[in-house]
Amino acid sequence: MLSEFVGTFILLAAILITGNAVYITAAFLGAITIAGLSGGHLNPVVSMVMALKGAIPTSAVVEYVVAQAGGALAALAVSNLIKA
Numbered sequence: 200m201l202s203e204f205v206g207t208f209i210l211l212a213a214i215l216i217t218g219n220a221v222y223i224t225a226a227f228l229g230a231i232t233i234a235g236l237s238g239g240h241l242n243p244v245v246s247m248v249m250a251l252k253g254a255i256p257t258s259a260v261v262e263y264v265v266a267q268a269g270g271a272l273a274a275l276a277v278s279n280l281i282k283a
Contacts, residue, residue: 212278
């Protein structure tokens with residue numbers, strides 16, 4: 200789940216730090232980078248839908264969500280440090 204953490208961090212950090220369309224590139228790069236490792240969901244809703252469709256075990260959803268939330272919180276912290 201480290202890959203989901205890192206991918207979500209890259210996406211959110213780009214959005215929070217730049218505040219513009221750079222996030223599209225970050226999302227693409229983040230998803231491509233981790234797709235082979237964990238699926239490149241980067242979003243809890245995507246993980247939940249994948250579980251409902253049977254693409255991932257429902258028992259893995261909590262791990263995905265925790266990793267994604269952790270990546271988002273880390274990105275927020277870095278953004279706040281940079282903007283401070």
